[in-house]
Amino acid sequence: MSSINLTVNLGQLQLKNPLVAASGCFGYGTEYSDVVDLSTLGAIAVKGLFLQERPGHVPPRIVETPSGMLNAIGLQGIGVRRFIDERLPALRKHRAVVIVNICGTTVDEYAELARILSDAPGVAALELNISCPNIKEGGITFGCDLRGAHDVVSAVRRATSLPVIPKLTPNVTDVASFARAAEEAGADAVSLVNTFLAMAIDVETRRPRLSNVFGGLSGPAIRPIAVRMVYECRQAVRIPIMGMGGIMTAEDVVEFLVAGADAVQVGTANFVDPFVWPKLLDGLTGYLERHGHGAVRDIVGTVAVPGAAQRISS
Amino acid sequence: MSSINLTVNLGQLQLKNPLVAASGCFGYGTEYSDVVDLSTLGAIAVKGLFLQERPGHVPPRIVETPSGMLNAIGLQGIGVRRFIDERLPALRKHRAVVIVNICGTTVDEYAELARILSDAPGVAALELNISCPNIKEGGITFGCDLRGAHDVVSAVRRATSLPVIPKLTPNVTDVASFARAAEEAGADAVSLVNTFLAMAIDVETRRPRLSNVFGGLSGPAIRPIAVRMVYECRQAVRIPIMGMGGIMTAEDVVEFLVAGADAVQVGTANFVDPFVWPKLLDGLTGYLERHGHGAVRDIVGTVAVPGAAQRISS
């Protein structure tokens, strides 16, 4: 490889490069060990976990939309204990850096999950899913309420010494205020964005295309909104940001970094091209070389914005 | 034509069909009189007007994104007086049904615009742009604040007997609460959605692709989010809804109607295909015939949603 320094720091957590697999788009990681060398990723945010196993929603669970997709998986999952017993050992064997994405229906559940995972060897950080639009209780209810978000982060902060990274929903008026609330509550970093709450209707049957009626929009369609939100949060907080939403190419990775993300997550692109990871890494390295930068962090937040520019609303 | 009843009622305003040109995407209407018979449209929402002329933003003002576009025109416009003198007569000659989209920086300005336009012959309704993401003052500041939205609508309601249709921004946590506020303040209908605040960066120059830094995302990319918002508002208010966001085909028109829109607006599609209007009308008529419906209103809000389904958050 080249002499470029690809490492990034997310608070206490140092990653070997800024490319992280997004939660829910990479299974528990082990599913991809055949096609991706898991140790080459900055980290893997595994599929969202509750304390308990969950069956998820009845299919159809996904539908394609223009330059995007809706999903309503409903957080089907094996629960945190089985994850620790059945998946974590294999992830460690593959030398994967594991960020566990956790989801609860109460503040206590989040804290309990954090405690359980703190004792499990091989967990690098906790991502708090306070933004899943696909479940009835918990999840997004915390993510759409500043107080709720603050409470969840504080509780988890007290329960663990692992890095705590709340994941913000874009379905709010002012995402930067949530980033600030997270920072104040002691988050090590924030990640954003989760999916946009959306809906698609089959006009022939006049029924929703998803069994759950609503689903979350991801993919290139949302990228311009996600980039704006990362930029806004960069202006609002000092803690590191993991940016995501529609990243498909190395150019998209750079766009998020330049907007203010310290690292990026890649979700939907895994479905399109599971071999995307080395392409992203090579493309990013090539970009940095071409522009004469020795380190990823040299370009973070460097978008040249004329002084006057700022969010118009609020 | 067929025997299908295409008329729709938006409160006091009856339209001959549910297809309305979206504000800012059809100039002042007159620009299109060569390619579209303006009298065949349900109505035309003309480009947003302030009391005064406005120069708008420095170019570049648009940029294409995956299945969408960003715009930051900055409401360049000729002001309400010149509109009345220079454009309204021609629109009347073409027998266009004119909805005037108005924008102010204060509540009083909205009211003043409403008074001026109430006296102008040939204005069918007022659309209150409380949702433009592209100007610094006014606009979206009202649209992101329930109180502000209520105040603007009430003030305009008192100032005019024309139908009053606030246009809602999607850049909020709970769009339905804004529809309710509008209804309570005496709106005849609501239209939604305006564009999503977004940003695109040229990674080679690391500068924003728009001179204004931020722009509004429109086009097919946003359709699933817009459909969800129309559905949510349909559950929340009794007043009619004009739905929009990424409509390109007759199938998309039906999707919005079925989700709960009484009429639809078509914006970005005009740029792609200025001859889209007869295609939409024929496609809609064909759909209704094929499904044995005698009137547009028979399908409005008919999406079959299992009892349990409802917005998960808030």
Add this chain to the structure above:
Amino acid sequence: MPADVDALVLSNDRLSEAYNVVGLAAPSIAAAAQPGQFVMVREDRPGAPLLRRPFSIFEILRDDQGRPTGISLLNKRVGVVTGALYAREPGGRLQCLGPLGRPFSVGTPPAEAWMVAGGVGLAPFATLAEALREQRTPATLYYGGRSASDLFHVDWFERRDIRVVLATEDGSRGEAGLITGPLERHLALLPAAAPLMIHACGPTGMMRAVAQLAQASGRATEVSLEPVMGCGLGGCYSCVVPVRSGPATPSQLVRSCLQGPVFPGHQVAWNELAPAV
């Protein structure tokens, strides 16, 4: 370990207005493929649909020495990507990820194998037929369609010593009616002691009927389901189907890209299977 092959289109044989067979250069997939496995296909051009689409591997293409050089897909045009596969001219390219999924089990004599295909459900049976033939397992293809013009490659199977039983809904070829008609009669005639495995692929209603007929006569089945699939690799959890491990146990939603697409017919909770959208 699946490969993603930027496959050259070698041939495009249009069988009818709706069906075609696309030949693709993909030696690595061809060499690894087992009967019933699938590939995830996309077009690599700006603006092509985001998500890949699943297709059964139809034939294994071979060179003069019998070495695997590629695969073909039996395609039925129903939407954007199947439309593109129908239109694709030789010389073009398609991105093919595979082989994926759990294959059919290939029985050995004295067991017999019956394959039941409806429409494009014929796709996984060419590779299965060849594998059965290699084992010298006596095999029958039950193949149904709307009319004679919907039945393809019948002689392909006959040339490989597969007994073929046909049915068309309009009676234009083979027996009039559904393919489950002859299947049911033949099942009744087969001595209970004669071992048999039934493999089915086609419309859900057909597979369900086959599984129930088989169960009633105590026969094992394998069905190849066709849910919507987002990734094919177990990453997205979109492709789940309800299966139960025992007749009384509650069903569980399992990923058909990993645990399927081939499932024991009696394990599928047919009542809970979502209708294809």
Add this chain to the structure above:
Amino acid sequence: MPADVDALVLSNDRLSEAYNVVGLAAPSIAAAAQPGQFVMVREDRPGAPLLRRPFSIFEILRDDQGRPTGISLLNKRVGVVTGALYAREPGGRLQCLGPLGRPFSVGTPPAEAWMVAGGVGLAPFATLAEALREQRTPATLYYGGRSASDLFHVDWFERRDIRVVLATEDGSRGEAGLITGPLERHLALLPAAAPLMIHACGPTGMMRAVAQLAQASGRATEVSLEPVMGCGLGGCYSCVVPVRSGPATPSQLVRSCLQGPVFPGHQVAWNELAPAV
């Protein structure tokens, strides 16, 4: 009144790795087109870019009787749509909306017309050359490019009795340097009394230099600007350029799809013109 023509691609003449000329069947556009007008082009396939792209009308194609049958576009490959135009084979289709915009003014003798083209800025001058010839207006083409291999259709203009002056930056054809070099010298030589109109199309820097040279010698210019355009019909207000009606009046942003793309050079507020992104 513009038409949207689903135009058959008649020919694709690749001039270099970057440039080509696409011939399109579009009789109605061809019949109505005036020199300097443009069309808005898109591909009608799922996933094609949303917005149309503007292209000058290059040639008017005619049948044996001289009746207009179509148009050609001189295309320079820089991105998605220009890439598609480069790749498009005869037999394909392109959606063409036009003719649009304010044309060049076609001078009459004794006035002379000088056309100044840089790179793909040659595009609007084929139709202008023919119109000038019809008026018997003496015409010169000043045509600059990076090197000889960037200059095309020179003999096309010569066959139409256009005097051609060439310049290349590397000196491989014509004069070495920028085309404004010979232009400036020739301007100096032209008697002040001889009427002249200068038309320019090319990189912004070139057009600006031409407008300033001309103004310095009291000559009128028309420049054809190339801003980003969203609709071409005056609907979106994306294509604005700063123009001023008098030297002292403040500039106004006007839509170049309606009031342009051709503007009097002295009206353009060159300092305020946004750099092409």
